[in-house]
Amino acid sequence: MIGRWVIAALCMLSVWGGAVFATEVLEFNSPDEQQRYRVLIEELRCPKCQNQNLEDSNAGIAIDLRNQVYSMINEGKSNDEIVDYMVARYGEFVLYRPVHDQSTAVLWYGPFALLLIGALIFILVVVKNKRQANKDA
Template structure:
């Protein structure tokens, strides 16, 4: 009984281990290009995944986009050109940090506005309760 469990566990580990994806080994012209690649793949989101950057995702589209970024970095394109290409192709969803403009203002500043409104309501309620308590005493 125990022997069959050990064999089953061993087979599971062998098959599971064979599915582990190897790390990509990419060669860059300069260490700066490698750093740029790493920054870009960490700052761009996988279009297929819910909340993973390109660096962490193993989805097929993420692999393709990492390869595209690698080619663009080696071709000497700037970070801005690469990000613009990705946004033009996949929309602003690929950006972890959306741009500051009118369409995203509520996303950036809405939580702060709600926090201030909530704090004001809290202060007003506390002051009213204090006044009612003072009158009743």
């Protein structure tokens, strides 16, 4: 009876252990290229995961994009060329920090505008209630 549990436990460990210890081993020509790779995979978002960058995601497309970034660095492409390629292929969604322009103005400044409108409404309601209370007294 105990032998079955041991065999089952070993099978589970072998299945899970392979996933836990599976890591990407990439060799770079210089520490500068490795640093560029880290910066790029931290700045680019996984198209599937929505809120994870390429470094944190284990989705298949994130692995493919990390390999694409690695190969483009080895080809001698600049960071701007790599980012432009990713944006052209996946849209600006792939950028964790979208650019500041007219199409993203609402994204950048909308929350502040809503907060300001909410504060103005709150002040107007408080002033109106004070006037009504003074009028009734």
